[in-house]
């Protein structure tokens with residue numbers, strides 16, 4: 180998968196700009212605040228229809244403008260495609276694939292990317308929602324069905340929670356229909372997460388052994404805070420637990436059972452990395468995870484995704500950085516932002532894109 184060109188119109192700090200890329204390593208270089216991350220963000224938005232930095236579409240539109248445009252020309256499975264997004268502050272997003280109007284759901288998985296940004300370094304230590312988002316986006320990129328079910332689940336969940344709030348203190352409450360639907364979608368989501376985790380775990384261990392010279396066994400374990408020791412997977416079990424938890428859910432006016440409460444735990448051998456891992460171990464684990472994401476998408480889609488590295492090179496020590504660059508070299512079209520060209524000095528086959536006043540120039 181390769182992006183040939185990108186055009187931005189009123190997107191963040193770009194009024195109108197167009198770039199041509201090569202299928203190698205693109206280094207976006209320039210001082211802070213010139214729009215390097217904005218460029219990466221626009222590519223990411225073309226992948227899933229929204230940003231990883233903000234939930235507000237209007238943040239993406241240049242101050243004082245009505246709408247922003249992103250046009251991406253890319254190649255997937257030897258076919259050229261064009262994604263065209265129009266983001267408006269007031270109206271619905273307009274997304275086109277090769278001139279045909281498509282929905283955000285249909286966009287998902289068209290262009291595949293993996294992003295690695297400093298926020299990802301929080302993945303192990305940070306809140307469970309980060310880990311859920313990670314796994315959800317990963318699977319959604321390779322399964323439209325998953326994305327659809329997830330969307331549905333969140334909608335039902337919201338409605339159920341609203342009913343819980345509205346009926347607070349009242350005697351009668353019939354959640355039968357919500358709970359059946361919720362249990363069914365919950366089961367689908369958890370099954371798919373477990374199936375994907377099995378694949379990711381195989382890759383993760385392989386990558387981690389490479390990075391640590393075969394010393395540590397790294398794996399992710401799926402965790403639920405409800406049910407007994409055994410994972411709740413089947414719809415009928417979810418349904419039953421929802422009924423058991425109802426008095427408590429009514430008191431708290433929120434739903435305590437379901438994949439929106441689940442979490443992932445990282446283990447190195449038998450050590451819980453969140454609680455006991457050193458910062459170095461956590462970083463290696465996250466790097467292994469990112470490399471596994473690339474391989475996971477490749478195995479599901481048949482091609483490596485685009486890799487977006489936002490300011491992470493400077494966060495990795497020399498050895499980890501070299502390991503990463505060795506892995507991507509000549510395999511994966513990669514966009515790297517940096518303020519310091521020394522970070523990429525050892526690389527050949529790069530195209531340097533100067534961000535800021537001086538415009539674009541190339542080196543190889």
Ligand SMILES: Nc1ncnc2c1ncn2[C@@H]1O[C@H](COP(=O)(O)OP(=O)(O)O)[C@@H](O)[C@H]1O
Nearest residue numbers: 191192211212213214215216217238240241242
């Ligand atoms: N909606 C917007 N309209 C105009 N400029 C914006 C908007 N959002 C962010 N910016 C500008 O983008 C710049 C930051 O760009 P960014 O890509 O994060 O920089 P960096 O090159 O450091 O990665 C800031 O100068 C900020 O003012």
Ligand SMILES: [Mg+2]
Nearest residue numbers: 215216490516
């Ligand atoms: Mg930046």
